[in-house]
Amino acid sequence: MSGMTSAGKTTYPSIRFKSSAARRSAGRPPGAPSAAGAPNANRRFVAMVLDRLRTVSGPVEPRREDPIVCLIGTILSQATNDRLAERACRELRKRFPTWKKVMDAPCEEVEKAVEMCGLAKQKAAAIQSALRYIRRTRGALRLDDLKRPDLDPDRAMADLCRIEGVGVKTAAVTLMFGCGADLCAVDTHLLRILRRLEIVPPKASADRAFRILRPLVPTGKAVELHLQLIRFGRTTCRAVRPKCGSCPLLGICPWRGKISAAGAV
Numbered sequence: 001m002s003g004m005t006s007a008g009k010t011t012y013p014s015i016r017f018k019s020s021a022a023r024r025s026a027g028r029p030p031g032a033p034s035a036a037g038a039p040n041a042n043r044r045f046v047a048m049v050l051d052r053l054r055t056v057s058g059p060v061e062p063r064r065e066d067p068i069v070c071l072i073g074t075i076l077s078q079a080t081n082d083r084l085a086e087r088a089c090r091e092l093r094k095r096f097p098t099w100k101k102v103m104d105a106p107c108e109e110v111e112k113a114v115e116m117c118g119l120a121k122q123k124a125a126a127i128q129s130a131l132r133y134i135r136r137t138r139g140a141l142r143l144d145d146l147k148r149p150d151l152d153p154d155r156a157m158a159d160l161c162r163i164e165g166v167g168v169k170t171a172a173v174t175l176m177f178g179c180g181a182d183l184c185a186v187d188t189h190l191l192r193i194l195r196r197l198e199i200v201p202p203k204a205s206a207d208r209a210f211r212i213l214r215p216l217v218p219t220g221k222a223v224e225l226h227l228q229l230i231r232f233g234r235t236t237c238r239a240v241r242p243k244c245g246s247c248p249l250l251g252i253c254p255w256r257g258k259i260s261a262a263g264a265v
């Protein structure tokens with residue numbers, strides 16, 4: 001997997017912004033991240049974004065779940081909406097009351113249980129492979145060893161990413177909401193916003209954006225940032241027709257499209 005050494009340690013390659021980003025810097029609003037990606041400027045910018053969203057939209061309530069429930073739920077949520085993923089998760093638990101039964105069931109039965117959320121074949125295989133991995137590495141279907149206050153998130157990410165079908169986002173979400181890790185997973189909402197705010201380059205992948213963002217987030221605020229940005233992406237900085245005219249970040253947002261978007265509001 002990209003970003004992992006043979007020793008299983010997650011690596012974070014140095015980040016270089018493309019020269020086109022430097023050209024876009026002319027006329028950049030005050031407080032926007034520098035085109036060269038100066039780490040301090042970007043840390044301040046990310047802190048400012050979080051402050052503004054918190055002030056305007058209020059606090060967020062992080063949920064806590066069992067890490068296995070969180071891992072399976074996140075696998076089910078890939079490429080679908082939360083409502084369908086939750087329905088599929090409930091159906092899975094109804095048909096197979098224990099994780100052992102899910103693991104031991106014929107793959108086609110697991111596929112049938114989760115088919116309403118799409119990609120059933122891949123998701124069923126990933127779920128069973130995750131459960132087998134957990135039992136093989138822990139001797140039981142539990143991930144309680146990851147719920148430690150002194151958890152090393154890099155080692156834990158590398159551990160979960162060894163599961164076939166589990167990538168950086170799924171591992172990060174599991175550690176955030178299942179284990180209390182100070183991480184900010186990057187989903188499609190976050191990726192769009194981070195690109196528009198030029199915190200990451202315009203063509204950065206979600207995994208690269210996660211690596212770029214990670215050192216820029218104020219300590220202890222990563223989960224809050226994740227939740228604030230998801231809410232912001234659903235309500236304001238939407239993929240289509242973002243509400244730039246009423247956006248609390250309008251004055252610091254460097255996205256060129258915001259002018260026409262604001263005019264359209």
Ligand code: SF4
Nearest residue numbers: 237242244247250253
């Ligand atoms: S101004 Fe528009 S594009 Fe920029 S952050 Fe706000 S909603 Fe998103």
